[in-house]
Amino acid sequence: MSFAIVYFPHTATADVVPASSIIGEHPVGSTTKVKWGRRTYTAKVLFTGPMEICEMKMTHVTAGGELIEDVFDIATVDEMPDTVQRDPSSSPAQREIVRRLTAVEERLACVADLLMRLEQKIVLGEDQRNRMEGMLRQTVRRLSAPVEADGIEYTFATMELVAALRKANSDPKKFIRCLEEEVFKDEPHIMDIAVDLRHDSVDKMDFLRKCLFKFFDVPTNLREDMWKRAKASLNSRARRTRKAQRDVGEGGQERSSGSGGTSNDAFDWDEQEGDIVYNFLCYLCIVGCVFLILCSAVHLHSNLAVVGIYKYLIVLS
Structure with a gap:
C-alpha cells in the first residue's frame, strides 16, 4: 500500500496519509484535496512511497511546506571486509512483510473490539425484544378481552x-x-x-x-x-x-x-381463629359495660363499683 507526505497550508502542518485518501491524480508537488477524518482539506503532496520512508522523511519537512532531501557522502569501496554480513531481515521486501503483518495485527485487534461491541448490542437488543413481546402480549390480551358494563376486563377468568x-x-x-x-x-x-x-x-x-x-x-x-x-x-x-x-x-x-x-x-x-378471638373480646366488652350500668342503676356503693371494674380488667387481661 502506498503512502504520501502531504502539507496542509491552513494549519501549516504535515502528515503521512494513505494514497487512497488523495482525491484524483497526486503527482509530487501538486496541490489537491485530501480526505482526513470525515472532512476534505486542501493539501500539497510532498512525497509518495512506503510508509517507513514517509515517516523517516517527515522530520525534513519545513514550516513552509518544503521537503529537504538528505545529502549523502559518496565514496568508492575497493573491497568489502569478510566480517561484514548482510542481515536478510533488513531487505526492503522483508521490511514490507513485517509492516504488513503489523498492520494486519492492528486491524485484527480493531475487529475483535468491534465484534465485542456488536455482541453487547445484540444481547441488549434481545432483552428489549423480550420486553416488547411481553408488552405486546399484554396489549393483545387486553384488547381481545371482553369489557363488561362494570368496566372489568375478564382477561384471566370469564x-x-x-x-x-x-x-x-x-x-x-x-x-x-x-x-x-x-x-x-x-x-x-x-x-x-x-x-x-x-x-x-x-x-x-x-x-x-x-x-x-x-x-x-x-x-x-x-x-x-x-x-x-x-x-x-x-x-x-x-x-x-x-x-x-x-x-x-x-x-x-x-x-x-x-x-x-x-x-x-x-x-x-387462620383468619377464622382471629375472628373467634375478636368476637370473644367484643363479648367481654359488652358484658363489662352491662355490669357497670347495672351497678350505677341500683346505686351500689362506690367501693363495690371499683371492685367490679377491677374484676372486669382482670378478666380482660
Whole structure:
C-alpha cells in the first residue's frame, strides 16, 4: 500500500496519509484535496512511497511546506571486509512483510473490539425484544378481552366462572382464594409470593381486587379495608405453603406427623381463629359495660363499683 507526505497550508502542518485518501491524480508537488477524518482539506503532496520512508522523511519537512532531501557522502569501496554480513531481515521486501503483518495485527485487534461491541448490542437488543413481546402480549390480551358494563376486563377468568365462584363462596376470603387459584393456575408458584411483592402480576392482582369489589358490592369507603383483609388471607396461605415446602425439604414432614400436624409458627394462624378471638373480646366488652350500668342503676356503693371494674380488667387481661 502506498503512502504520501502531504502539507496542509491552513494549519501549516504535515502528515503521512494513505494514497487512497488523495482525491484524483497526486503527482509530487501538486496541490489537491485530501480526505482526513470525515472532512476534505486542501493539501500539497510532498512525497509518495512506503510508509517507513514517509515517516523517516517527515522530520525534513519545513514550516513552509518544503521537503529537504538528505545529502549523502559518496565514496568508492575497493573491497568489502569478510566480517561484514548482510542481515536478510533488513531487505526492503522483508521490511514490507513485517509492516504488513503489523498492520494486519492492528486491524485484527480493531475487529475483535468491534465484534465485542456488536455482541453487547445484540444481547441488549434481545432483552428489549423480550420486553416488547411481553408488552405486546399484554396489549393483545387486553384488547381481545371482553369489557363488561362494570368496566372489568375478564382477561384471566370469564364472567360466568367468577359468578359461579361467588355463588359457591359467601365468605369474601374464600372467594378471593378460589379466584386466585383460577387466575394463577398457569403460574402456581406466584401464589407462594406475598401479594405486595408480585410486581410481574400487577394486572392479575388488579383483576382480583375489582372482582372482589364488584361481586360483593363493597361500598367505596370500605374497599380499602376489605382489600387489606383479602391480602392478609392470601398472604396467610402463601406463608403456610412456604412453610410446608421448607418442612418437606428439611424432612420436617415426618416430624410434624407425630405432633398431629400442629403448626409452631406464631404468625401462621387462620383468619377464622382471629375472628373467634375478636368476637370473644367484643363479648367481654359488652358484658363489662352491662355490669357497670347495672351497678350505677341500683346505686351500689362506690367501693363495690371499683371492685367490679377491677374484676372486669382482670378478666380482660
